[in-house]
Amino acid sequence: MSADDPALVRRCLKGDVEAVRALVERFQADVFGLCIRLLHHRQDAEDVVQETFLRVFRSLKKWDAARPLKPWIMGIAVNRCRTWMTQRTKRPESVDYLHETAEGRPADDSGEMVREIQDAVGRLRAEYRVVFVMFHEQNMPYDEIAQAVSKPIGTVKTWLHRARLEILERLQSRGMVPEVEHELP
Amino acid sequence: MNCLECRELLQQRLDGDAALLSESAKSHLAACPTCRSLFASADVLLKGLAAKPAITIPASLTDRLVTFAVSDREKRRQRSQARWTAIIGLAASVLLMVVAAQVITRPGKTPDQAASLPPIAQNQPKEKETPAPMPIAPRAEEARQAVAGLTERLAEETREQARLLLSVATPPNLAAIDPIPNMDFDPIEPAAETLFETGRQVKEGFEPVTRTARQAFGFLAREFAVLDRPQQ
Incomplete structure (x- = not known):
């Protein structure tokens, strides 16, 4: 937890616009990264980021200053993403734009590998996908993920392990893994 | 392994x-x-x-988020202010109504009247006044008279209606009207007869009711008179 998070929150609650800007700048990269990696659509991600920060500022009074701020904000972002994904599955036009690549293309020939990984991640159950993205793409530690998804660390580890195995099996079945005859390091 | x-x-x-x-x-x-x-x-x-490429944040995202957050805060503040204004106004209205109701319903005593009242014996226990029991017989007699009066009035009204109908059916100046030539019977007579008969029957019909009511209350009055006698 950043040492000045409580002070920043207090300033936000007093209506300090500069504090609001500072809070947005501090967390927008994490929130936007999570949203775009979960939703795979830039415009949707921006909308969800906006909703997330709206809810953050509305419920900032409820934040427990004894807990770190980042997992709390990421938890709100996860909930908004999950709600958005649920709503999107009910919309018929969602099929096309799910293929929109949110990120830029890699320069080398690893593009195919990246797409296969992205596809495999997209096929995971929602909770597996969330913890996988948080751990491997957002570089969040287990305890922060557990706080964000409001689950015990053991549950998070179980979900992550299962997610990894599913992705590895998917990569194997898609022929992305070369036959290994030599010893691994 | x-x-x-x-x-x-x-x-x-x-x-x-x-x-x-x-x-x-x-x-x-x-x-x-x-x-x-x-x-x-x-x-x-x-x-x-x-190998996954880094994610670039839209340049205007920060400004949009800040603007949106600040405007939302302002809207919520205005809504909250309006809600509190309404609540306070409502509470003041209710309070005013309660005070007005108390002022209106309070028994009117001028300050002079209040001063002229004897001092209240605050520490003395107030004796409870119990009304003296009223004997049953006079009350029953009053009830009998009331019911009999009501029944009599109803019968009188019915008789009055019948009389009115008869007078309409047989007007007093009917004889002054020239009879219709070649008519050897009175055209009003059957209707007048019917109305007269109706009035008579109504009167006779109510007679048992009034008589029975009188008898019933007479009986009750006698019974209550027995109850009212002092016990020996």
Whole structure:
């Protein structure tokens, strides 16, 4: 937890616009990264980021200053993403734009590998996908993920392990893994 | 090392623990193609994740988020202010109504009247005044007279209606009207007869009612008179 998070929150609650800007700048990269990696659509991600920060500022009074701020904000972002994904599955036009690549293309020939990984991640159950993205793409530690998804660390580890195995099996079945005859390091 | 332990080692590797494989792990991987393939897949996954391009945040996102947050805060503040204004107004209205109701319903006493009242004996217990019991017989007699009066009035009204109908049916100046030529009977007579008969029947019909009511209350009055006698 950043040492000045409580002070920043207090300033936000007093209506300090500069504090609001500072809070947005501090967390927008994490929130936007999570949203775009979960939703795979830039415009949707921006909308969800906006909703997330709206809810953050509305419920900032409820934040427990004894807990770190980042997992709390990421938890709100996860909930908004999950709600958005649920709503999107009910919309018929969602099929096309799910293929929109949110990120830029890699320069080398690893593009195919990246797409296969992205596809495999997209096929995971929602909770597996969330913890996988948080751990491997957002570089969040287990305890922060557990706080964000409001689950015990053991549950998070179980979900992550299962997610990894599913992705590895998917990569194997898609022929992305070369036959290994030599010893691994 | 077995496959289960090897899977655990795989998870540690994916967790970022890049420690070198032990001899027992290497020998298991050499003997188990499934675990070897999984380890190879893990390497591919880690390379792929590392190759994922960085995400660029839209340039205007910060400004939009700040503007949206501030405007939302302002809207909510205005809504809250309006709600509190309404609540306070409502509470004041209710309070005003309560005060007005108390002022209106309070028995009117001028200050002079209040001063002229004898001082209240605050510490003396107030004697409870119980009304003296009223004998039953006079009350029953009053009730009998009331019912009889009501019944009589109803019968009188009915008789009055019948009389009115008869007078309409047989007007007093009917004889002054020239009779219709070649008519040897009175055209009003059957109707007048019918109305007269109706009035008579109504009167006779009410007579038993009034008589029975009188008798019933007379009986009751006698019974209550017995009850009212002092006990010996």
